[in-house]
Amino acid sequence: xxxxxxxxTHSVCQIALVVDDIRxxxxxxxxxxGLPMPExxxxxxxxxxxxxxxxxxxxxxxxxAFFQAGPQLAIELIEPIGGPSIWREHLDAHGPxxxxxxxxxxxxxQVVANLADEDMPVAQSxxxxxxxxxxxxxxxxxGVMLELLANDDQ
Amino acid sequence: xxxxxxxxTHSVCQIALVVDDIRxxxxxxxxxxGLPMPExxxxxxxxxxxxxxxxxxxxxxxxxAFFQAGPQLAIELIEPIGGPSIWREHLDAHGPxxxxxxxxxxxxxQVVANLADEDMPVAQSxxxxxxxxxxxxxxxxxGVMLELLANDDQ
Numbered sequence: 001x002x003x004x005x006x007x008x009t010h011s012v013c014q015i016a017l018v019v020d021d022i023r024x025x026x027x028x029x030x031x032x033x034g035l036p037m038p039e040x041x042x043x044x045x046x047x048x049x050x051x052x053x054x055x056x057x058x059x060x061x062x063x064x065a066f067f068q069a070g071p072q073l074a075i076e077l078i079e080p081i082g083g084p085s086i087w088r089e090h091l092d093a094h095g096p097x098x099x100x101x102x103x104x105x106x107x108x109x110q111v112v113a114n115l116a117d118e119d120m121p122v123a124q125s126x127x128x129x130x131x132x133x134x135x136x137x138x139x140x141x142x143g144v145m146l147e148l149l150a151n152d153d154q
Numbered sequence: 155x156x157x158x159x160x161x162x163t164h165s166v167c168q169i170a171l172v173v174d175d176i177r178x179x180x181x182x183x184x185x186x187x188g189l190p191m192p193e194x195x196x197x198x199x200x201x202x203x204x205x206x207x208x209x210x211x212x213x214x215x216x217x218x219a220f221f222q223a224g225p226q227l228a229i230e231l232i233e234p235i236g237g238p239s240i241w242r243e244h245l246d247a248h249g250p251x252x253x254x255x256x257x258x259x260x261x262x263x264q265v266v267a268n269l270a271d272e273d274m275p276v277a278q279s280x281x282x283x284x285x286x287x288x289x290x291x292x293x294x295x296x297g298v299m300l301e302l303l304a305n306d307d308q
Contacts, residue, residue, distance in 0.1 A: 005188025011224030015169055015255065017297045028295050034159025070165030072226035075255075096297040098252035101169065101229075141182050143171045143250040 002106040006114035007148075014074045014102035014147065018091045022079035025096070026065045029075060038065045042081070043128070051126035053085050060085035076102075086124045086135050086145070100135060102147035108132060111148055120146070156260040160268040161302075168228045168256035168301065172245045176233035179250070180219045183229060192219045196235070197282070205280035207239050214239035230256075240278045240289050240299070254289060256301035262286060265302055274300075 002008045019025040022040055030037045043049060043061045051058055063079040078099065080087035090099050105111040112122055115136050123137040123145070130153075136146040156162045173179040176194055184191045197203060197215045205212055217233040232253065234241035244253050259265040266276055269290050277291040277299070284307075290300040 003188050006186055007188070010187040010189055010221075012169070012227050012229070013224075015166070019297055025297065032160055032296065033164040034157050034161070035164055067164075070167075070226045072224045073166050075166070094248070097293075098298050139251075142186065143173055143179065144252050 006111065006118065007103055007146075008106045008111055009103050011103065012073060012101050013104050013149070014076050014100075016076035016078055016099050016102065016147070017097060018078050018080065018087050018099045019096045020079065020091060022063045022065055022077050025077050029067055029077070033067055033069060033075075035067050038067060040065050043126075049126040049128065051085075051124070053083075053124045058085060059083035060088065062087055090145075098144065100145040100147045102149055105148045105150055108134065108148060108150040112136075115146075160265065160272065161257055161300075162260045162265055163257050165257065166227060166255050167258050167303070168230050168254075170230035170232055170253050170256065170301070171251060172232045172234060172241050172253045173250045174233065174245060176217045176219055176231050179231050183221055183231065187221055187223060187229075189221050192221060194219050197280075203280040203282065205239075205278070207237075207278045212239060213237035214242065216241055244299075252298065254299040254301045256303055259302045259304055262288065262302060262304035266290075269300075 026038060041064050046059050051060060053060060059082045061082040063081060065077040067075045069075045078087050080091055112134055120136050120138045120141060123135045125134040131149060131151040134148045138146045180192060195218050200213050205214060207214060213236045215236040217235060219231040221229045223229045232241050234245055266288055274290050274292045274295060277289045279288040285303060285305040288302045292300045
């Protein structure tokens with residue numbers, strides 16, 4: 001059900017950290033949370049993801065690991081690899097730490113337009129198997145970056 | 155139900171940001187999330203909270219605002235006021251941004267001991283109406299600070 005606010009939802013589905021050694025961080029989170037060591041996946045190549053970073057194509061990829069930290073929320077770990085990305089930008093500027101909070105949105109194009117109208121433009125976007133994502137440059141207004149997630153079948 | 159991992163739970167209940175103008179941030183989050191502007195509360199004085207910052211008493215307080223961002227998770231905004239605190243430390247070092255993720259723990263003393271055994275000591279602690287909290291210095295291991303929350307009736 002779509003809500004009438006700019007995001008079309010109010011439910012956070014992920015909190016994500018960028019890290020410099022995903023295997024080490026994943027092992028520590030697995031121990032802390034009492035969850036199995038997750039599979040560490042690599043994002044697909046740019047020809048499959050169509051990744052764009054601040055308007056331009058990039059060869060950036062990432063290693064990803066997910067922990068289901070309760071029914072609503074996943075903790076995501078991201079280790080940037082390859083070319084320039086908002087992940088690498090954050091890691092270089094701040095070191096390992098929280099990078100974004102994510103929301104599943106009902107209508108990606110509409111939400112992107114809503115946020116652009118409020119001076120929160122897209123910083124990076126791309127596709128993954130079954131859906132697409134957009135990172136929103138919202139740090140000045142909200143203190144943290146947003147990620148929008150949408151499934152292809154929506 | 156208590157789990158056997160160091161935290162005794164794996165479910166994140168809050169993500170919190172420190173900010174320098176809580177009214178402005180709260181207004182922007184309320185609009186983004188489509189939620190009412192929350193009440194902005196101040197924490198009680200040190201004689202009521204018994205607040206300790208890195209081992210010593212402090213006169214620190216904070217202005218707080220909460221948004222229920224889905225059934226599991228609250229987004230908390232914190233504006234530090236008064237004396238030295240981990241909130242002020244973070245704001246001075248990094249500016250507005252994500253400060254911690256919080257877990258409701260089944261046994262505060264046991265969890266504090268478990269984490270201290272893994273070189274994650276308490277950075278700040280205190281009481282609130284109906285319960286107590288401890289912030290854990292976990293940034294080096296986890297990339298983010300943890301907050302533990304426990305109700306008095308547990």
